[in-house]
Amino acid sequence: MRAGRRIAACALLALLPACTQVVRYTEALVDERSGRALFTRLPATVGATVGFAVGVPVDVVAFVPAWLLYRTQPQETRDPVSWFLFPSFVLWKVGALIGTPFDGAEWLVWRSWQERPPVSPQEREAIERAWDDRLHYDEYPVTPIHPLPRAANGD
Numbered sequence: 001m002r003a004g005r006r007i008a009a010c011a012l013l014a015l016l017p018a019c020t021q022v023v024r025y026t027e028a029l030v031d032e033r034s035g036r037a038l039f040t041r042l043p044a045t046v047g048a049t050v051g052f053a054v055g056v057p058v059d060v061v062a063f064v065p066a067w068l069l070y071r072t073q074p075q076e077t078r079d080p081v082s083w084f085l086f087p088s089f090v091l092w093k094v095g096a097l098i099g100t101p102f103d104g105a106e107w108l109v110w111r112s113w114q115e116r117p118p119v120s121p122q123e124r125e126a127i128e129r130a131w132d133d134r135l136h137y138d139e140y141p142v143t144p145i146h147p148l149p150r151a152a153n154g155d
Contacts, residue, residue, distance in 0.1 A: 026096035029103060040106045044099025051095020055088030062087055 028034040029044035063084065070083040
């Protein structure tokens with residue numbers, strides 16, 4: 001029976017989203033540029049602030065073990081902020097998740113019915129530059145393949 005429970009728990013863990021997705025979602029909950037209304041941003045911001053504030057005493061309590069683990073890491077890859085403020089960061093993001101029900105309600109009532117604003121040429125250029133920087137395309141100039149070039153006889 002215990003083996004079945006372990007398998008079920010592992011299967012449930014596999015269904016959870018990755019940390020990066022959760023962090024991006026919580027950042028979108030509090031960001032004004034995400035298109036979310038104050039109805040969603042306010043509870044998420046309050047929750048994030050409270051979560052961070054609750055995490056500071058946890059950071060203080062966890063300082064000695066964090067310092068010991070920090071010292072065991074290679075000096076080139078050590079990041080003091082990620083080691084010593086990790087509890088505050090986690091509780092900050094968990095606190096921001098308080099805005100999730102508000103986000104769902106806002107999406108059902110308002111955002112799902114709205115057309116997305118068109119992307120301006122400047123925004124499209126910025127998006128393309130970001131993707132180019134991310135994917136490291138080193139071969140320039142790029143030959144466009146769409147639309148297809150017209151044949152010489154006009155066909």
